[in-house]
Amino acid sequence: MRWNAAALLVIALVVGCSGGGEVPGPAPDSPAQTAFPDPGTETLDPGRAAVLQDVLNKIVTFPDSPSGSRGVTAAVVTDRWVWSGAAGADIRGTPLRPDTSMAVASITKTFLAAEVMLLASAGKLNLDRPLSAYVQHRLTSNSATVRQHLSMTSGVPDFESSDYGAMDGAIAAAPGRHWTLAQSLDFHTAKVGPPGSPYSYSNPSYVLLGMLIEKITGKPLATALRRDLATPAGLRHAAFQDAEKPQAPAAVDNNESCGAPDGFLPCRAFASAVAAPGGLAADAPTVARWGYELYGGRVLPPDLVRQMTDGDGEYGLGTMRFTRLFGIGDAYGHGGDMPDHTSLLVVIPSERVSIAVILADGGRSVDRPMADLAKELEPLLS
Template sequence: MGHACTRLRRGAATATAVGMLMVPLAGGTARAAPPTSVPGPVTAAPSPTPSPSASGIRTLGPSVTRQLDRTVRSVLRETRVPGVTVGIWTPHQGRYVRSFGVADKSTGRRMSPGLYMRIGSETKTFTVTALLQLADQGKVKLDDPIGKYVGDVPNGSRITLRQLAGMRSGLYNYSADPDFFKALTSNPTRHFSPRELLGYSFRHPALFPPGQKFSYSNTNLVLLGLVVEKESGRPLGGSIHSGILGPAGMRNTLFPAGAEFPAPHAQGYTDQTATGKVADATGWNTSWGWAAGAMISTLDDLRVWARTVATGQFPDGRTMVGPALQKQRLNTPPTPVPGVGYGLGIFDVHGWVGHNGSLPGYESLTVYYPPARATLVVLLNTDINYRGQEPSTVFGEAITKIISPAHVFNLPAEPVAH
């Protein structure tokens, strides 16, 4: 099953996904030359309490740090990802922050922990949080039909905001539409409006009645973004900044209107092109992802966000989402993948709570393991699949096999029928 973000579609078949729609592309995949590793800052602070067995997380002492270094380098070589940054933080078992490989294949500029990166479908966690904040304020109700807020939605009188946030609406994923793929890849710098994106979805019949199944769809989040704008009276990016990023202290996270990308950033490489050849997608306009996948962030900000979104509390202890709604958010009904549940804009993969992201040129993974208050963030500058797997998942699985062997982040890539 595919499992990351706002990935595009080319070809005829579609698949349900946890965090993304993933479709095998025709032809072979071009690969970058093997990158070199770059030492980054590593701090290992072993603590006798709590024990690794009690917390579920191994102490990040010298031996585990060396094992992580070897494993990440090995995965980097095997997947031929240009560059990756990995961050692991725990209150008791230590921390690990390191970058490997290159941020720019043309110049050899090294990957580093301070770079801005596109985070794709991690944007969904912010959009749904903005919606939940409106629900806390009594401005929306999760069981309201989307037709109350947005007109001309297929089954709009029956699909609830809750079903949209939980990927159970049955609406067709606009980014799976062949005409959308052609429009984007023929002019990657063009701007798409939310209504244009919905148009690509609404030309297709519903996949199933609302609430019947799980099916990942970026269309759901575009609709929720319009709800947030209507009920807040301001642009979605403004609501996310004032209600989430500012209070969380996430000064290096933004919701771009188009192709803007602060420096320094990594160059991003994709094969999601009209020809299937690898291209530099750094300057692509991400308006096509909008509420589903347009945002940009950094390693340090995502470290903050992992715990904030998983607990519903800002770092200073203030409430971001009220306890009742946060409990509903973290109710993660099962998906077709064993051990994986999806709640309201958030997943639980064998105990790791959060989201991942994938869009042309970039992938990310930001997850939190509550029993140990442990955070894992992985950022890389390609979305080119490795043997049918998202490379971010390959890294996430390899890392968690080391640090939390009883709770491995694993999202298999086999297609699952609607």
Template sequence: MWFWIAGMAAFLIVFLLTKGVASRRGAFPKVRTERLTGSGAVLILGLALAACTGSGQGADPSGTISSATAPSLSPAESSTGLPWPAAPTSALLPERATTMLAEMQRWVDKEFMPGATAAVVSPDGVWTAAVGVDGQGARLQSASGMSLGQVTQTFVASQALLLAEQGKLDLDAPASRYVPVPQLANGATTRQLLGHRAGIPDPGQEPYATVFTAPEAHWSTEQFLAPVPKATASPGEKFYEDTTNYVLAGLVVEKASGRSIATAIDADLWTPLGLERLAYQDEQALPEPIAAPGQDEGLPQGQTGRPYLPFRSIASAIAASHGAAGDAASVARWGYALYGGQVLTPDSVAQLTDFDQDVGPGYGLATIDFTQPYWFKWHIEGHGMRGSLVGYRSVLAVYPEHHLSVAILTPSAVDVLPYVRYIVNAGRLLE
């Protein structure tokens, strides 16, 4: 009950603030960035995943917010009918593509955001487009690469589940079996790491300040973990979105697979799907075209996103949590393949989308239930992940009943989650 009340209170505050700012500016208000409260949170400058963490706010391009809700799908319901048919290669009908591109252009013309790329994979065809400019004023291309933020976690969680399918990783055994470090001394499991329920202690922001003052430096995992205290809190009792969960999960994946996580993900996930426009930074770098990061709090001057997005220190420090980069088409294709059962077994997909948990705000394993009351004001009848890293925002949204995957990326600090339904509606993708 307390969580429902907190969510509704947050909703009312966002609604009133959005209406007030919109009326004063006469235009869609820019989304305010907030610092997360987890370990290494200063690195993210993103939006947390739940009302109980005091963020997760977004703005609606129509100037209104609906309180409509939809029933959440159970894991069994969301994983039935898998696998989906192979993703089509044909293009969407021109009339649909035209209306979706016009909708995206409206975002730029109304100064909602400086630019964006988007992609759709649906039974009726595929589509991708770009509008506007990046952080340096260069015109975006549909293949422009950007930081994917927390979308990275879908790759790490999938690799862990794949290792579990192969009998190489026990998700419910203490993660310290694989990585004996003090931060796992409380017996947290890999599953709890993937679900942000591991009880990881928070060292505060100060130890990570040089990430922004020395942006060209490489950070090792050991450097990132050094300030994190020994875990003493009982795991599984509290949801707390924390970068350290996935930094540790990345180490577990490496130990269980016997390979670097970049090599494992590339070989096991990306290459079989033909996803060539994805990179795990800073072990890998995404080739051109690249979208330079947009204006954002904490962005060091002169950053172009080359060779690492948004810059090397932050990409390497939190690689397993936020380090991936890619383009919109690759993200949309990944979402279709992952939640469509073409990467993992139906049982593993059900674990990703297991939202019926006592602890957590509609969050499974690297997957948000967008039909939960707090999120459904954006009218996304499915699940996925939103991403945030300095200078970039992203969203992957999958509508399981329609076999539809949508990705939107922007080189700016504007939350793109509210824009998914406008792409969907403009293309009549649910008809």
């Protein structure tokens, strides 16, 4: 998510026409030419796992550094083995476990993009039709296409700082209130540009895509994502808030706008206000498993995955592009930031590996911990 920190909402992780057909053919030289095999089931042996755990221990040794944290969880899924680990504690001092649920913010966008791609492949929508053909809203009136909203080139800018401040005040006034998807858009005041504008990170586009999914499926967003993606991918420890509550054990937040904990991360009003662009809560093994299933072409056909990861810039369709950023190979995934949590999912198709890191602090530089983990991981993939 890309919310204003001063407003104590979600901070962004700043990284970064088919004529009648629903989904065009795959681009050449793209990843995921064939689906990954089943993920490994064996646990990495303790001797080899120690080097990965050491990375986590170093993160919490200097918690106040830009890439440090009071607590961290991480997980790796490969086609041969799996690993997960934890170090430190959440903001309330509760020790973290590998299966501790935390808010993973904009990693949620990968689910929305995957669902839209599924609906397009089933002929239920056309990526190259204006989103306004399906969702009538003042923010769709510029006729930007579904694909342009997915790629954040729709001309719909992110919320202004003042928008976040007003939203934060509304959350603080009623932290237990449920927000509909559209209600957060009532706070959007930025001027909409022309479709096909240069890439600009846009949470409102993903709110609109959530409304699109509900319109096409006739189901609440969480129901559609659970049925079509989470269940087929075997994700048992993911919660699409606020329709679902994070599963225990769950980190406890300390958000001033939310008051006392209510079982959501950080509270129901906040979680439902950001449900479409960033409401997911999950543990690191679940996030890593999702990356393996999605970018490994196991929940979407590989040709749809290639479209999500294709392009020359930093963003594909609901996907951040990390070209050799982490040293092992071209990588894809997404990051997210909440007031108390920072997360990053990275999948390296050439190595058939998915890595998830979640820090129990907001606004942290998670790229460095991910790079350190990838460096130690590389010899283990040989």
